[in-house]
Amino acid sequence: MSDSVPVTVWITRTVKPGCEAGFERAMHEFAQRSLAQPGQLGVHITRPAPGAASRDYRIMRKFASRAALAAYHASREYLAWNEAVRGLTEGDPRVEELSGLESWFTPEGAPLRPLPQWKMALVTFLGVYPLTSLLPPFFGRLFAPLHPLLINIVTTGLVVALLTWIVMPLLTRFFRRWLHS
Structure with a gap:
């Protein structure tokens, strides 16, 4: 895969009961700071529906290239964010890279959100x-x-x-x- 091809990843985190407000605050602050890093094309957060049994937050991030994704994972901000939310979440984050048909429908510059x-x-x-x-x-x-x-x-x-x-x-x-x- 060429390094200049955009990369989209879904990160799923299960928040511990009662820790939702702290996680939301930390997630919002981190999302704002992380978008200033080079190669960031966007972030979209899907929260659990009110009253739903699920406590899964899904975070979709799009990067300009594989190198931008690698730099993001190695950044101090990302490592600090993972450490900060470790006590608010259950287990490690689940990460999926979108590389199939779904990536065709997220053109550069478009808002990152699920399509029908x-x-x-x-x-x-x-x-x-x-x-x-x-x-x-x-x-x-x-x-x-x-x-x-x-x-x-x-x-x-x-x-x-x-x-x-x-x-x-x-x-x-x-x-x-x-x-x-």
């Missing part, structure tokens, strides 16, 4: 359908003497590459207002 899945599915369909309808017959004729499995590997690789670097970035830009409305 039906909208993501529709835009993905608009990107996948033309490619999977046009490319297999074209490559089937072009590489007719080759084994069908090899043709399928080349076609699938091209579909994935086109979706990742051309089609989905264009579609998310084109549908940005609708996706984020």
